[in-house]
Amino acid sequence: MTSLQEAIKIALLHSLKMKTEESCLIVGDTITSELAKKFYDVVSGLCHKAVYKEMSPNKINGQEPPEKTAELMLQFDVILLITSKSLTHTKARRDASKKGARIASMPGLTEDIAKRALAIDYAALKILNKEMIDFLKESAKVEITTKLGTNLTMGFRGRCWGGSRGGFLDEKGNYGNLPEGEVYAAPEDGTANGVWFVDIIPGIGVVEEPVKIMVENGVATSITGKYAEKIKQMFVGLPPNAFVLAELGIGTNPKAKITGIILEDEKVLGTAHIALGNNMSFGGDNDVPIHLDLVFTKPTITVDGRIFMRDGVLKV
Numbered sequence: 001m002t003s004l005q006e007a008i009k010i011a012l013l014h015s016l017k018m019k020t021e022e023s024c025l026i027v028g029d030t031i032t033s034e035l036a037k038k039f040y041d042v043v044s045g046l047c048h049k050a051v052y053k054e055m056s057p058n059k060i061n062g063q064e065p066p067e068k069t070a071e072l073m074l075q076f077d078v079i080l081l082i083t084s085k086s087l088t089h090t091k092a093r094r095d096a097s098k099k100g101a102r103i104a105s106m107p108g109l110t111e112d113i114a115k116r117a118l119a120i121d122y123a124a125l126k127i128l129n130k131e132m133i134d135f136l137k138e139s140a141k142v143e144i145t146t147k148l149g150t151n152l153t154m155g156f157r158g159r160c161w162g163g164s165r166g167g168f169l170d171e172k173g174n175y176g177n178l179p180e181g182e183v184y185a186a187p188e189d190g191t192a193n194g195v196w197f198v199d200i201i202p203g204i205g206v207v208e209e210p211v212k213i214m215v216e217n218g219v220a221t222s223i224t225g226k227y228a229e230k231i232k233q234m235f236v237g238l239p240p241n242a243f244v245l246a247e248l249g250i251g252t253n254p255k256a257k258i259t260g261i262i263l264e265d266e267k268v269l270g271t272a273h274i275a276l277g278n279n280m281s282f283g284g285d286n287d288v289p290i291h292l293d294l295v296f297t298k299p300t301i302t303v304d305g306r307i308f309m310r311d312g313v314l315k316v
Contacts, residue, residue: 002119004111008042011118011178012078016102017170022077023049027069029057029083035111036082043080051076060234061086061107061202062278062291074099081105089278089291093175100172106179108202108263117179117256117264125181126166128252132183133161135308135316142248143302144272147311148197148210150296152274154218154248155191162282163252175281181253181267186284190218192245196274200295201227203234205260213294219243220276234292235276242288246279248272249293250301250309258297265295270312272299 002010012018024043028036033054043050055069063085064070070092073079079101081087086107093103106114136142140157144150167180197210204227211225220243223231235242253267266273277290298312307315 002115004038004115005042007115007118008039009046011104012043012046014122015167015169015178015180016078016104017168018043018046018078020047022047023075024051024078024080025072025076026050026052026080027055027065027073027083027087028052029055031057031084032082032109035109035114038111039080039082047078055083058083058085058087060290061293062089062289064090064289065092070095073101076101079103081107082109083107086291088175088177089281094281097173097175102169102172103175104169104178105175106177106263108261110261113179113259113261113264117181117253117267120167120179120181120253120255122167122180125252125254126164126168129163129166129183131316132250132252132314133164136161136183136185136303139303141304144196145300146197146296146298148199148296149195149212150197150299152192152194152196152215154193154245155188156185157188159185159188160283161185177263177267179253179256179264179267181256181269182249182251184247184249184282186247186279186282187218187245192218196296198294198296200258200260200262200265200271200297201231202262202292202294204230206258215245218245220245231292235290238290239288241286242277242290244276244286244288245274246277246284246286246291247275247282247293249275262293262295266293269314271295271297272301
């Protein structure tokens with residue numbers, strides 16, 4: 001397996017194309033500080049200015065960082081968000097992107113995941129993602145089924161599928177996860193209907209008893225099963241639109257494997273995920289302080305009557 005230092009260098013030099021004259025901010029929290037500081041040590045040898053900023057851990061994915069952290073994010077060429085909860089779908093990230101920062105968000109990253117899934121062939125990933133998006137981009141209706149019982153339809157007419165860069169975050173304003181490896185889009189508002197069974201849950205991992213989610217007109221209307229209450233607790237105090245289906249994503253990273261950590265699990269080729277909450281970052285208009293990715297394995301995905309994936313095996 002690639003060493004951590006070498007994997008970090010591959011991501012910085014191949015994905016982010018970091019230059020020696022640039023500045024880089026590494027944001028960690030008190031949970032991720034040990035790993036974030038290892039990134040800082042590597043970054044310090046690659047660019048002229050590296051700064052590490054530590055914050056208290058957020059409670060949920062999509063929650064805004066402290067104001068001083070958000071302000072600092074406006075001052076750097078490259079930003080690495082190595083936090084326990086995702087800052088990807090926040091105003092702070094969007095504002096920094098608008099200022100031109102290239103941002104890699106790595107919520108929940110572990111050293112093992114970094115060594116395995118950062119050191120990939122980004123050019124090959126870009127080719128795969130483009131082939132998948134070419135199949136998906138004109139889609140009007142997507143149907144998803146699994147042997148666990150998922151039977152869900154949603155519309156994508158006029159939606160733009162993300163992921164075509166394949167992990168290259170080398171132009172001003174680019175952002176994405178590292179490890180990279182997914183294609184994704186926001187469903188048309190109100191078009192998702194059916195039932196969806198989730199077997200990988202953020203903060204819990206792979207569950208032996210899938211959670212059942214009923215979906216009506218684009219909104220999750222009921223969540224039942226052994227782990228349902230743990231999911232519902234993440235939404236306490238949030239408005240009703242937190243339960244809007246925000247995203248469909250399909251994993252594409254050839255080195256990713258299921259570990260129970262959502263950052264990697266959602267990138268595994270042969271999985272798909274649906275998010276509830278915020279989709280302002282990729283074509284939606286649902287602005288709410290949560291973005292919760294919920295993963296399911298071995299989906300069969302049909303696009304306008306054409307088989308795209310069968311039981312987790314890509315058919316394009």
